[in-house]
Amino acid sequence: MTKSIIKRSGYLVLVLAVLLSGFQIWQGITSTISATYFRPAHLSWVMVLIFLHFPVVRNEQHRLYVPGRLFDLGLAVAAVVSGYLIVSFDYNDINYLLYGLSTPNLIAGVVCLALLLEACRRTVGWVMVAIAGLFLAYSAFGSFLPGTLATKAYSLQELIQFQMYSSNGVFGSALGIAATTVFIFVLFGAFLEVTGAGKFFIDLAFAIAGKYRGGPAKAAVIASAGLGSISGSAIANTVTTGSITIPMMKKLGYKPEQAAGIEAAASTGGQIMPPIMGAGAFVMAQFTGVPYSDIMIASIAPAFLYFFCTLLYVHIMACKLGLSSAQRTEAIWDVMKHGAHFLLPLLLITVLLLMAFSPLLVGVIGCGAILVTAGLRNHSRIGIQKIILGMKNGALLALPISAACGAAGIIVGVVGQTGIGLQFTQFVMTLSGGYMFTALLLISLVALVLGMGLPVTAAYIVLAVMAVPLLGDFGLPLLTAHLLVFWLSQTSNVTPPIALAAFAGAGVADANPIRASVEAFKLAAGLFVIPIMMAYSGLINTEGNAFGFVVGVVQTLAIIVAMAMAVEGYLLRALSLVERILCGLSLPLLLFNPSGFGLLGLMVVVAVIILQWHRRAAFPAEEA
Numbered sequence: 001m002t003k004s005i006i007k008r009s010g011y012l013v014l015v016l017a018v019l020l021s022g023f024q025i026w027q028g029i030t031s032t033i034s035a036t037y038f039r040p041a042h043l044s045w046v047m048v049l050i051f052l053h054f055p056v057v058r059n060e061q062h063r064l065y066v067p068g069r070l071f072d073l074g075l076a077v078a079a080v081v082s083g084y085l086i087v088s089f090d091y092n093d094i095n096y097l098l099y100g101l102s103t104p105n106l107i108a109g110v111v112c113l114a115l116l117l118e119a120c121r122r123t124v125g126w127v128m129v130a131i132a133g134l135f136l137a138y139s140a141f142g143s144f145l146p147g148t149l150a151t152k153a154y155s156l157q158e159l160i161q162f163q164m165y166s167s168n169g170v171f172g173s174a175l176g177i178a179a180t181t182v183f184i185f186v187l188f189g190a191f192l193e194v195t196g197a198g199k200f201f202i203d204l205a206f207a208i209a210g211k212y213r214g215g216p217a218k219a220a221v222i223a224s225a226g227l228g229s230i231s232g233s234a235i236a237n238t239v240t241t242g243s244i245t246i247p248m249m250k251k252l253g254y255k256p257e258q259a260a261g262i263e264a265a266a267s268t269g270g271q272i273m274p275p276i277m278g279a280g281a282f283v284m285a286q287f288t289g290v291p292y293s294d295i296m297i298a299s300i301a302p303a304f305l306y307f308f309c310t311l312l313y314v315h316i317m318a319c320k321l322g323l324s325s326a327q328r329t330e331a332i333w334d335v336m337k338h339g340a341h342f343l344l345p346l347l348l349i350t351v352l353l354l355m356a357f358s359p360l361l362v363g364v365i366g367c368g369a370i371l372v373t374a375g376l377r378n379h380s381r382i383g384i385q386k387i388i389l390g391m392k393n394g395a396l397l398a399l400p401i402s403a404a405c406g407a408a409g410i411i412v413g414v415v416g417q418t419g420i421g422l423q424f425t426q427f428v429m430t431l432s433g434g435y436m437f438t439a440l441l442l443i444s445l446v447a448l449v450l451g452m453g454l455p456v457t458a459a460y461i462v463l464a465v466m467a468v469p470l471l472g473d474f475g476l477p478l479l480t481a482h483l484l485v486f487w488l489s490q491t492s493n494v495t496p497p498i499a500l501a502a503f504a505g506a507g508v509a510d511a512n513p514i515r516a517s518v519e520a521f522k523l524a525a526g527l528f529v530i531p532i533m534m535a536y537s538g539l540i541n542t543e544g545n546a547f548g549f550v551v552g553v554v555q556t557l558a559i560i561v562a563m564a565m566a567v568e569g570y571l572l573r574a575l576s577l578v579e580r581i582l583c584g585l586s587l588p589l590l591l592f593n594p595s596g597f598g599l600l601g602l603m604v605v606v607a608v609i610i611l612q613w614h615r616r617a618a619f620p621a622e623e624a
Helices: 003-028 037-051 063-088 094-099 103-123 126-144 156-164 173-195 198-208 215-231 233-252 256-272 279-288 292-321 332-354 358-374 383-419 420-432 434-452 456-473 478-493 498-510 513-523 526-536 546-568 577-592 599-617
Strands: none
Touching: 003 037, 003 173, 003 358, 003 383, 037 063, 037 103, 037 173, 037 383, 063 103, 063 215, 103 126, 103 156, 103 383, 126 156, 126 383, 156 383, 173 198, 173 279, 173 332, 173 358, 173 456, 198 215, 198 233, 198 332, 198 434, 198 513, 215 233, 215 256, 215 292, 233 256, 233 478, 233 498, 256 292, 256 478, 256 498, 256 513, 279 292, 279 383, 279 456, 279 478, 292 332, 292 478, 292 526, 292 546, 332 358, 383 420, 383 456, 420 434, 420 456, 434 456, 434 478, 434 526, 456 478, 478 526, 498 513, 526 546, 526 577, 546 577, 546 599, 577 599
16 A cells, blocks of 8 residues: 555656646736745745655665655645645734734744755755855844844744745745746747757757867857856756767767866856846846846846856867867758757747746746747647746756746845844955955855855855845846855856756766866856956946946956966967966956056967967867
8 A cells, every 4th residue: 555655656756746836827927826825836836845755765675765755745735735834824813913923823833844855955956055054143143242243143933934935045045946937948948849949959059069179069159148148057958968979079089078068167157148147147136136137138248258168168178189070060051950849939039028027927928938939840849748848847857947946045044034144245345455456365265165065046046145236246246246146156056066057067078077067167267257258347237337247248358368368378279388478467457457557468469379270270280
C-alpha cells in the first residue's frame, strides 16, 4: 500500500505542476487574487511540489527511502495546512490589531517559515539557508552584539508577524515577482524548448558564425545570447545549448575545460541580454519603480559590450590554438526557411515591452504566441502531450527561483526591520576612505562571496538592499546603481570555487569543474569591467547625454581590448613584451582619465592594434 502511494506521487507531481502553470496563467490574465493572498498560495503550492519532486532520500535502493517519502508527504501536507491558515488570515480582525497573532496563526507562520528554509535547502543549497538563518538570528538576538552592530531584539511574535503576515518579509516584492512575471517567462522558455524554437536559435547561430575561425565557440556565444535572453536561466542555457555546442568545440580542438567555460560565460550573458534578461531584472523594476522598458533599453549597450568581450577572448583562444572553422555549416537561408516563424513571438514580446505593457501580461501573450506560431507549420506543430510537458517543465524549473526569492525576502525583511543596511553602508564607506573605486572593489568582493553560494536573483536582492544606498551616497543615479549591482551578482555563475553554470558545462563536457570555472571566470571578465564603467562613464544613459554615452561605449571597448591584449598577449598575432606593458599602462588612463590623459590611453590602444595589423600583413605565415 505504501509503495503504491509513493509510486503514484510521480503522477501527483505531474498533475500539480500542470495545474500550477495553469493557475499562474489564469492569474496573469485576470489578476483576480490580490497579492496578499496570491503570494502565500503560490509559495505553498511551490513547497508541496518541492517536497514531492526533490525527496529527502533520493536513492530508491536506500533502506530509508520509503520512510523518507512518507516524511516528504507529511511536509507537503504541513505546507498545505500552514499555507491555508496564512491565506485565510483576516488582517482586519480587531483581536489581531489589538493583541497580535493567535496561537494557531503563530504556529502556522513558524511552520511555513521552517518549511521554506527546508525547501530552499533542497533546491538551492545550504548557503542560502545559512545566510537567511543568520539574518533571522540577528533580528532575534541583535541586542547582544556590541556597538553599532547592536539592534533591538524582536520577539518570536514580532518576527513572525513581520516576516509572514506582512508584505515586508517572505511575501514581499521578491517573491511577488518570482510568482508572477518570472514564472511566466520561465514557462515561456519551456514552451520554446518543446516547440523546437530553442533548436532553431542554436542552428541560426551556427549558420552565422560556424564558418569563421573557432566557429562552434563563437556560435555558442551567439546562441547563448539569443536563447539565454529568452530563457533567463544561465544554468538551463548552459545545458541546453551546451549539449550541442560543447561536443563540437571539443571536436574542433578546444580543451574540455575551455569548451565548458566558453558555454558558461556565454550563457551567463543571457541573463543580462534584453529583451527578457534574468529574473533579477524584473525584481529591479519593482525595487526602483523604473519601467521595465527603460531598464531593457539601458541594458542594450552594456550587453553587447559583454558579448563583444566574450567573443574577443574566444577568437584569441582560437588563434592561439590554431583552430579552424567548422567543416560544414548550414546556410542561413536554409535555417531561416525552416524556423523563421519562431522569431515572431520574440519580436512581439520585444515590441510589447518597449510599449511599456505589463511584463506579466507580455509573458502570458508570449506563451500563447509561441504555441500559435508553432502551429503555423506542420513540422513544428505540437499536440496536447507536448503542451502538458511544457507546462510541467516550466513549473519545475520555476521551483528553485520561488524558493530562493522567498528566502531572500527574509533577508530583505530583516534589513528593513533592523536597519542593518545603514550599518553596512557606514562600514563600507569608512573602509573605502570615501573613494568610489575602493567601494566598488569592496562591493565586488561581497558579490564574489555571495556568488559562491547564492543563485543570481538572491545575490542581487541581497546586494541591492545593502549596497545601492551606498552607491547613491557617491552620487550614482538609482538605475545605474541597481544595474551595476545586478551585473556584479551575475558572477555567481562563473566564480570559482562554486560556479553553477560552469559546473553544469563541465558536466556536459566531462571536464574538471574547477578548471572549467577558471576558464569561465576569465571569459566573463566583462562582468567586472562593464559595471565599473557604468559608474565612471555615461554608459548608462539616464540623462539623455548622447555624447557622453558614445564616449562611454568607446572608452569601454578600448578597455576591453587593452585588457585582452595585456592578459592574453595576443590579438591578431603575438604581442611583444613592450606592447603588453603599454596596453597594461593604458588601462588606468582609460578608466580614470587623470588630468585628461584618457585620450592618450585610447591612442596607445589604437596604435598597438594598427601595429598588430601591419605585422600580420607583413608576416602572414606567423599567424597562429
